[in-house]
Amino acid sequence: MASRFMVLGVDYQPGGQGAYNPVNTADPLSNGTICLRDAALMQNLGVNTIRSYNVDPALNHDECASIFNMAGIYIILDVNSPLGGQSIDRTNPASTYNTGYLSHIFGVVEAFKSYPNTLGFFAGNEVINDVATAAQNPQYIRAVQRDLKNYIAAHASRPIPVGYSAADVREVLQDTWAYLQCDNSANGTDPSRSDFFGLNSYSWCGTGSSFQTSGYDQLVAIFSNTTIPVFFSEYGCNDPQPRVFDEVTTLYGPEMTVMSGGLVYEWTQETANYGIITTFPNGSAQLRGDYDELEGKYSQLNLTLIESRNNTATTLQPPKCNSSLISANGFSTNFNIPSPPDGAQALIAAGISSAPTGSIVSVTQTAVQVQVLASNGATIGGLSITSATGANAPGGGSLQTGAEAQRRPRAVLLQFRPPLFMAFWQPAALARWLF
Template sequence: MLSLITILAWAGALAARVTALNPIVVHEQEFSDSVTNDRFVIIGIDYQPGGQGAYGTGSGDPLSNGTTCLRDAALMQQLGVNTIRCYNVDPSLDHNECVSIFDSVGIYMLIDVNAPVPGLSIDRSNPSSSYTTSYLQHIFTVVEAFKSYPNTLGFFAGNEIINDVATGQANPPYIRAVQRDLKNYIAAHAPRTIPVGYSAADVRSVLQDTWAYLQCNDGNGSNDTSRSDFFGLNSYSWCGNQSSFTISGYNVLVETFSNTTIPVFLSEYGCNDPTPRAFDEVIALYGSQMTTLSGGLVYQYTQDTADYGLVQTYSNGTAQILGDYDTLMSQYKKIDVSLLASSNSTATSLQPPQCNANLISNDGFSTDFNIPSPPSGVDQLIKSGVPNAPTGSIVSVTRTSVQAAVYATNGGRVSGLAIQAVSTANSPGQTQSGLSTGAASSATASSSAGTSGTSGSGSGSASSTGAAASAKASSGAYKVGAGFAGAAVAIGAGALAL
């Protein structure tokens, strides 16, 4: 018979394993930890292994394969990532293991609610026809699937729906309508407030108008559920090590968003023309000149035909670290993490402007702030909830060591790759320890195993551009330390499998 002390020790270990990250909240132009109130700045990666073409094929989504998530979470934890963005998720799948793995390593999630098939996203060419009850039920189901995870940072209501002046006419009211409906559903059925926002294309002719339209207050008082809680920008304007804060136009972005009343961040960045990428923009993005912005997400984790990947993955579960991973890690190490945690002194008592036509500068952009009413049946759906909705919860993470072969840029197999349980957001340098590589091996991951698929931006998104990226290895660049070959990275006591 178990003694009381044994039972209490067992219960304590279990509790330690399922201890979750603190939810992130929006406070004016910043994200912050809901418990510590420290500022939260996104150090992230866009994560969509398999690409949008994998949706609905039965091959799963980015957060449905625990073995894959364990491998990738371990590599992201070493890199210093604290946020991932997933463009296409299937709410009918079980995400508990993957989400719990990412939670355990200090990584939050931004989830796009749309899907890359007709009827499950807003059609930028005819938004009114695609704003339907069945569409809204789908995105509400995504909310149901992810609402209970504490590391769900927020939901993207749309991605690059507006990509020129013409699409800036009919679409803006529908983007606000979708945001309103999502936020009303969250308020009715989620255990906490979860931010909802939009990811914009970096088309300068409509960028400022898109942000101004979405962040303004369209009601009496502060409870306007149709306005964005945050604003993401897919920007590839900093290209190569000959660029700069001014050449890239980052200075213009800072000026544009200087008086923002919601968090603004780069939801995609990482130009790959020229190659290899230098990621010099990292120092600027997380430096003192850009404290108005809340960080960004590098496009993208998984290699595909567009050559934006940091890691090449294969269908047999193996992975090859690419040169861009090593370069990004070296740039992340230069970030002053203490600077990021400090609140922006200008972000105090900020009130959004009242919506009116004077906020819009382009004659072709919408000045119509009459937001469409929900389609028939949606009000009842919000009240009653999605029937038979999926539910998710943080579970105990019992696997910590990565069994799949992972190869460094020098061709040697990485040893000692494992996740390390943490209780706060991950950051560069926080958990780098104990990994080493052997000599270059002929048994490195081979393309003959077949790639795991391609990666792509979400529904309604313009495809990213850029010349082919280099996968050129820098010899030994992933060698983190010596003397630990073949040994697992130490895991905290609370992370032990029971």
């Protein structure tokens, strides 16, 4: 019987949103030297998943994807970007839902569809952030999910899950999840339905917070009957600093088995002050106290509990889409999804012309080539990645200063990967991925 897979991850966008733009011709997954540095530090930490927000489908990502794959780390990708025409405008979704937009997001699929550690795609991020934006945007989120899944079905060698990342705005949160997880088909195969649901939540802050005061108990109540995996696509309040990450043991504990882990925001220190490492222009880096705190919390996790299955979830069937699922006045109750724009069906059938499609390459350089300092300023020696025996997990390594680090291999089976992806497409086997 397959083990449960939970996300233990970080949001990964070195350089911030400006890391991807037409001027610098780079994105977070295009520099092998930097990816190797970060994969080695993540492997030590116990990270098994990263999320990258803005990627350029025209760039070559083979080296970075292969490095993370070797380290046992999955990748979830946002298909949108902040550049013009590459995302849905939450104030006027119809104006941006066109074949030019679809060409971009299908290009992201083409660039990453062949990597075995591509875990999924986010079709949108916080497109709904209040009742006003919930009037029309839900239909367009489902339309984009439908188009992405139809493109994947036509051009990828395996199903790749597609979902949504929501803002933690409680007045629309439950309705957003209810709208996106319901089934609007006659036979239970609605491609517009979310395969997973991410939540960007920063409600647990400091040592005085708890399961109740953070509102985590409310999240458990909201998602108690979920038929799709739900996890934090961002979490980690940055007050105080360094962060204490007390929520980690609760998130991965017995009170929150309805949730499927989460991604700490974020890996590198940017202007918003959420980073767990600090990077420098020459490629070197230094751990922050946040990294040390997170590693300490990860080391306390009960991996047996994390890998056990939520058997209740496998018996649930998605509700049929109906206005009765929606509670907030002004939130859309229209489940008639917009038809694809002119030319979209031909684009899905033919595929993106001359699209660069990635593939796993041999990783011959495993030792980190740039200097990395511990949080106390001491040089970390012997930093490298090792070939993982499966998805990465906490407790497998220890960084040492002034000496070669010693690591023990992870134990989660790599051959677990195929049913991991199929789980979203086989409801009875949903527990094999995140439940």
